[in-house]
Each structure stands twice: as C-alpha cells, then as structure tokens.
Amino acid sequence: MVACVRESLLAVCGSWSYLCARCSSVCLGALKRELPAGLTSRLGAKEGMVLLRDGSTLAQSATRCRLCGLIQEALLCSLQTVVNKDKGDAVAALSLARDAVVLEPKADSQGSTFPDPPTGGSHLTGLNVTATESTTGRLLQAKIRLYTHGQHKGPRHRHDIVGRPQLQGPASPEAFSLVERWLGACKRDHPCCWETLSGELLNESQLPELPSRVIQVTGNSVKLLPSGRRCGRYATLSHCWGSSGRQPLKTTRANLQGHLQGIPWASIPKTFQDAITVTRNIGLEYVWIDSLCIVQDDHQDWLKESKRMGSIYEQAEITIAASHTPGCWEGFFFARHPPPPSVEIPGFFSHETDASRVQVFATIRRDTATNTFPEFGALNSRAWATQEWLLSRRIIFFTKGTLIWSCKAITQRETGERCYSVSRNTRWKNIIEQYSDRQLTFPTDRLIALEGLRRELGKKIACEYAFGVWKESLPNQLLWQVTKRIGGAAISDPLKLPTWTWAHVPSGVRFLTIDRAKNLCDSIAFGDDARRMSLQVRAKRLSNLTTTLDFGQGDAVTEAIYVDMISSHAKATKSMAHFILDQGDSPIGWVVFDLAAEDTTSEPILCLALMGSIGRREEQAERRTGKVVSKKLRHYWVLLVRQRNDGRYYRIGIGKTYGSKWWQDADIKTLELV
Numbered sequence: 001m002v003a004c005v006r007e008s009l010l011a012v013c014g015s016w017s018y019l020c021a022r023c024s025s026v027c028l029g030a031l032k033r034e035l036p037a038g039l040t041s042r043l044g045a046k047e048g049m050v051l052l053r054d055g056s057t058l059a060q061s062a063t064r065c066r067l068c069g070l071i072q073e074a075l076l077c078s079l080q081t082v083v084n085k086d087k088g089d090a091v092a093a094l095s096l097a098r099d100a101v102v103l104e105p106k107a108d109s110q111g112s113t114f115p116d117p118p119t120g121g122s123h124l125t126g127l128n129v130t131a132t133e134s135t136t137g138r139l140l141q142a143k144i145r146l147y148t149h150g151q152h153k154g155p156r157h158r159h160d161i162v163g164r165p166q167l168q169g170p171a172s173p174e175a176f177s178l179v180e181r182w183l184g185a186c187k188r189d190h191p192c193c194w195e196t197l198s199g200e201l202l203n204e205s206q207l208p209e210l211p212s213r214v215i216q217v218t219g220n221s222v223k224l225l226p227s228g229r230r231c232g233r234y235a236t237l238s239h240c241w242g243s244s245g246r247q248p249l250k251t252t253r254a255n256l257q258g259h260l261q262g263i264p265w266a267s268i269p270k271t272f273q274d275a276i277t278v279t280r281n282i283g284l285e286y287v288w289i290d291s292l293c294i295v296q297d298d299h300q301d302w303l304k305e306s307k308r309m310g311s312i313y314e315q316a317e318i319t320i321a322a323s324h325t326p327g328c329w330e331g332f333f334f335a336r337h338p339p340p341p342s343v344e345i346p347g348f349f350s351h352e353t354d355a356s357r358v359q360v361f362a363t364i365r366r367d368t369a370t371n372t373f374p375e376f377g378a379l380n381s382r383a384w385a386t387q388e389w390l391l392s393r394r395i396i397f398f399t400k401g402t403l404i405w406s407c408k409a410i411t412q413r414e415t416g417e418r419c420y421s422v423s424r425n426t427r428w429k430n431i432i433e434q435y436s437d438r439q440l441t442f443p444t445d446r447l448i449a450l451e452g453l454r455r456e457l458g459k460k461i462a463c464e465y466a467f468g469v470w471k472e473s474l475p476n477q478l479l480w481q482v483t484k485r486i487g488g489a490a491i492s493d494p495l496k497l498p499t500w501t502w503a504h505v506p507s508g509v510r511f512l513t514i515d516r517a518k519n520l521c522d523s524i525a526f527g528d529d530a531r532r533m534s535l536q537v538r539a540k541r542l543s544n545l546t547t548t549l550d551f552g553q554g555d556a557v558t559e560a561i562y563v564d565m566i567s568s569h570a571k572a573t574k575s576m577a578h579f580i581l582d583q584g585d586s587p588i589g590w591v592v593f594d595l596a597a598e599d600t601t602s603e604p605i606l607c608l609a610l611m612g613s614i615g616r617r618e619e620q621a622e623r624r625t626g627k628v629v630s631k632k633l634r635h636y637w638v639l640l641v642r643q644r645n646d647g648r649y650y651r652i653g654i655g656k657t658y659g660s661k662w663w664q665d666a667d668i669k670t671l672e673l674v
C-alpha cells in the first residue's frame with residue numbers, strides 16, 4: 001500500500017512545474033536562523049525555518065509543489081515505521097495537525113568533506129523535517145537529503161553541501177572513479193589507515209610484498225601468479241563461497257599448473273569476474289581470492305596460508321566485499337531501482353554573488369536498511385568475514401542498493417552520508433560475540449578462521465592466548481553464555497576443546513554485562529598444554545533451583561535480576577534462566593546452562609565466584625574485621641562446574657548471585673578446569 005502511495009506521488013511529481021512560495025524561500029541563510037523560542041523548547045532545535053505554519057495544509061500543497069510532495073512522502077514513511085512497530089503491517093494514513101512544519105539543517109557531525117580535501121562550510125547532508133500527527137499528537141520526524149550535481153563545493157569553495165547524487169550503477173565509470181577518489185584521499189589524508197592492527201606503520205609510498213600467490217589481471221588475461229616475494233599493490237576479495245552443491249572455482253593440485261598458464265574467463269564465477277573488473281578499473285594489477293590463491297586440497301598449503309591471512313588483508317590496498325551475494329556465481333553488480341525524484345532548490349545560496357553556478361537538489365531515500373547496510377548481507381553471516389573486515393584497512397562494500405566505503409577513519413555511502421561501520425570494533429569480546437553467530441562450512445575451522453586476527457592482535461598486546469581466550473583478561477572472558485538452547489545429552493565439539501572456552505559450544509555466545517566488577521580469584525593459570533586451567537576460588541554448592549520467578553514488584557534482589565534479564569546481550573536469557581533460591585525459597589540469583597536439558601538433580605553443581613562488585617582483598621578484610629565495606633547490594637558473577645571421575649571439573653553454565661549472605665560459609669577451593 002505504501003509503495004502504491006509512493007508511485008502515485010511520483011506520477012504526480014512528473015506533472016509538477018513549480019515550488020510553492022514557502023519552498024521557494026528555502027535557502028542556507030533561512031535555515032541557519034534561530035527558531036522561535038516556543039519551537040525551540042518543543043523540538044529541541046535551535047536553528048531552522050518554519051516551512052508551513054499550518055501542517056494540515058501540506059496535503060493540498062503537495063499536489064502542486066514538488067518539494068512539499070517529497071516532504072509528504074518522507075513524513076508518511078516515518079509514520080509507517082511507527083505504525084509497523086505498534087500494529088504490524090497496518091497501513092498508515094498521514095494526517096497532520098495545525099501545528100508548524102519545521103525544517104532544520106542536518107550537518108555531518110565531523111564536518112567531513114571526504115573524499116574532497118577538508119575545507120570550511122556548513123557541511124549540510126540534508127534537512128530534518130518535523131511535523132505533528134493529528135490523531136495522536138506525536139511528533140513525526142523525517143529527512144530530506146541534499147546534494148549538489150557535478151560541483152560539490154559551495155560558493156567561495158566551501159563545503160556547504162556534502163551530498164552527492166546516487167550512482168547510476170555499481171559498475172558505472174562514475175562508480176569506479178568514486179572508488180579511486182576514496183582510495184586516493186584515504187592514502188593521502190588518513191594517517192590512522194597507514195597503521196596495522198598490531199600498531200605497525202606501513203609506508204604507503206613503498207610497494208608491499210605480494211602474498212604467496214595472486215591473480216594477475218593485467219590486459220585481457222587472468223592467471224594465477226606465484227609472487228616469488230615480488231612487490232606490488234593488490235586487492236583482496238571478501239565473499240561467500242555459496243552452497244555445498246555449487247562451490248567456487250578452486251585451485252587444486254590437479255589444476256594448479258593450468259591456472260598458472262591462464263584461467264579462461266568463462267570458467268570464472270561471476271563474483272570473481274566482478275572483483276577482477278573492479279581491480280582493473282581502479283588501476284591495480286593483482287587481486288587475492290582465497291579459493292584460487294590457496295591450493296585447496298593441500299592441507300599444509302592451506303594451513304600455512306590461512307595463518308598468513310592477517311598480513312594478506314592488512315597489506316592489501318583495498319578489500320572488495322561482495323556483501324549481499326550469497327554465492328560466488330551470482331556476482332555483486334546488482335541492478336538498481338530508478339532513483340527517487342529530486343527537486344532543485346533555486347537560490348539556495350541566494351546570499352552569495354556566485355550562487356548561480358551551484359545547483360542544490362533535494363531528494364528522499366527509498367532504499368531499505370536490508371538492501372543498504374553490510375550487516376544485512378549474506379556475507380555478514382560468514383565467520384571468515386570477521387577477520388577479513390577487521391584486518392582490512394580499507395573496504396568497499398558492494399551491497400544491493402549502494403556502495404559503502406569503510407576505512408579506519410570514516411564509513412560513508414556513495415551519496416556522501418556517513419554511517420556506522422560494523423567492521424571496526426577490535427574489542428575481543430565484541431569480536432567473539434559477532435564471530436560466534438556466524439556460520440562455518442567446516443566446524444573444525446572454529447578457531448583457525450580467527451587465527452590471522454589473533455596473530456596480529458597478539459603482536460600488539462603481548463598476552464598469553466589459548467583456545468580463543470586471552471589469559472590477562474581472565475576471569476572476565478570465561479563469563480559467556482549461549483544465545484540459544486543446545487539440545488542433546490552432550491555438546492557436539494569436533495575439536496574436543498576445553499569446556500571453559502566459548503569455542504567449545506556450537507552456538508552464538510554473549511558475555512555477561514560486567515560493570516566495574518573485580519577479580520575474586522585467588523589465582524588462575526593455564527596448565528602446560530593450556531587445555532587445563534587451574535583456579536583457586538570461593539566455591540558454593542548449588543541445590544535449590546526453580547524455572548519460574550515473579551518479576552512484579554519485589555525485593556531488591558528480584559528487581560536486580562529483572563534489570564539484568566532485560567539488559568542481557570542474549571535476548572533469550574530470561575527464557576533459558578533457572579533461578580537460585582535460598583533455604584527460605586527467596587531468590588538470590590540466576591543461572592543459564594550451556595545444555596538445555598542439563599540435569600540439575602544428580603551430580604553436584606558448584607558455583608565459582610569469579611568476579612564481584614567489590615574485590616577479593618576487600619572481602620577478606622570484611623570477613624576478618626566484621627566491618628561491612630559497602631551496604632550496597634553485592635553482585636557476584638559465577639561459573640557453574642561439575643566434577644568428573646578423574647577429579648577434574650568441567651563447565652556447564654554461568655550465572656549471577658546477589659547479596660553476600662549466601663557466600664558466607666563458602667570455602668576457598670583449588671580445582672582444575674578442563
């Protein structure tokens with residue numbers, strides 16, 4: 001229904017021939033004026049202009065005025081989003097109150113002119129539109145995008161408008177030119193992008209050493225080239241291999257010699273062809289593609305090259321990410337829908353003498369988040385993409401609806417609008433939360449698919465590492481929980497990893513929210529083979545559990561449990577939780593087991609107090625002197641373990657308890673966790 005309304009508006013738009021008097025007065029000077037005090041307090045905005053004093057007249061004006069029509073569509077989309085959240089797929093009908101419709105200037109928060117050199121100016125990306133819905137009285141907010149055509153700078157060489165028109169297509173000359181401009185500006189203006197994840201500074205004026213093998217794409221030929229330690233600039237490809245029924249073209253021991261002679265274009269998957277086309281058009285001679293540059297049936301070659309992926313992606317000039325392509329045979333040069341209508345705003349720089357040379361246009365966005373952002377693409381579900389994105393200093397994402405540039409300094413759409421990057425957070429727990437949700441063709445790659453990233457991080461932090469965990473971050477990194485119920489009587493782990501690591505479970509994981517907690521372990525250390533972990537910690541036997549708890553108004557503990565449940569990074573925490581009761585059947589905490597069918601009645605379960613809201617020394621002093629350190633509700637983050645026949649312990653879950661009374665008779669225990 002909304003699509004029909006949009007098309008109707010577009011049809012009307014074709015017959016519009018002028019702007020109304022108010023829209024004709026939209027200019028930079030008017031937008032930068034101070035709003036009346038009443039509107040400032042209601043909208044929280046300081047600058048802007050009143051477009052219409054009576055919002056109820058917008059519908060009539062939209063039948064004649066092109067800009068009013070765009071504003072009406074933008075507000076309708078905003079209302080539809082609200083209605084969908086409240087009522088599902090109900091169709092919205094826009095009816096505005098007699099309150100003012102206000103335009104506010106929206107500027108780039110960083111004043112970025114990328115890829116153009118930095119200059120002064122207003123740096124406007126668009127206009128925020130605010131109106132009042134008549135039936136509910138709620139404020140509606142929408143955005144009109146601004147861009148300039150051809151000449152991106154405003155009068156006097158300022159960047160008053162930083163927006164650009166949408167590209168005609170991802171394989172157009174304009175697209176390749178923009179990628180080249182992005183790349184050149186990044187190399188010139190972003191010192192942070194000269195640095196690797198380990199902190200090493202790369203000299204952009206020197207050619208890097210090529211990977212062991214690359215695809216040479218000069219001229220009309222394509223062939224696999226052993227680099228022989230030669231130097232050159234190259235691109236890398238981040239892509240989905242596809243279903244097991246249609247795997248990508250691979251280099252094997254059988255066809256290695258043939259690929260060294262040349263790879264026929266017709267045999268190359270479309271995604272690889274598109275990557276080669278991009279590489280050629282931005283002036284590079286080589287591209288690295290994993291399935292072709294690693295001999296796939298040579299385990300030693302695969303193991304050696306997979307460990308080098310850290311440097312391969314970091315040394316690359318750019319990574320080409322086929323974000324929305326589920327398999328290598330589909331390609332990533334997607335056909336585009338016609339761009340939304342645009343309206344020229346004449347005289348936008350009316351206060352400038354050379355204003356006639358700059359054309360400013362207004363338009364709207366009809367693209368969806370699903371088609372626009374990499375986190376909604378098929379590649380975001382691929383585990384190997386985690387290190388490819390984090391290690392790449394520069395990435396160009398080819399999504400269904402746009403090109404997105406992402407480097408360490410900025411992430412930007414092809415239209416010049418800044419957006420959030422999903423690929424730049426190098427905090428280990430954040431990496432693991434994203435990575436653990438992603439898919440692997442071979443479960444045995446659970447740790448090797450992070451090995452390149454781990455090696456580069458290890459150069460920087462110089463910490464001991466074992467099975468996905470950094471020793472210096474213990475016990476914090478032991479406090480993870482599964483995001484879904486794992487069925488069966490035992491966890492399926494082909495690598496037979498220690499139970500204490502997140503890599504042991506075939507599930508996404510989330511770390512517990514730990515706010516200013518302190519280590520409560522007397523000691524914690526890896527064994528000789530790093531599979532065994534020695535812990536000296538306070539332990540308490542767990543006996544009284546229930547699966548139900550009244551989350552209404554309760555005592556401080558119940559309310560604290562409720563807050564933790566709703567703030568958990570794992571949305572299913574509440575549905576998976578068991579609640580710990582004291583001997584009087586009052587709640588004192590909660591636990592989540594790794595296995596859905598964990599037996600809570602047979603073998604004893606121990607709670608290990610790994611972290612707490614006050615530290616180990618404070619607790620020891622409190623027990624020694626009898627003086628309470630803090631009257632605030634005490635929080636304990638706990639690991640759940642059981643004992644094996646050989647006396648060692650294995651992990652079965654995590655949890656949290658509240659209050660110190662339950663722990664008063666708990667002994668310090670030394671145990672070995674495997």
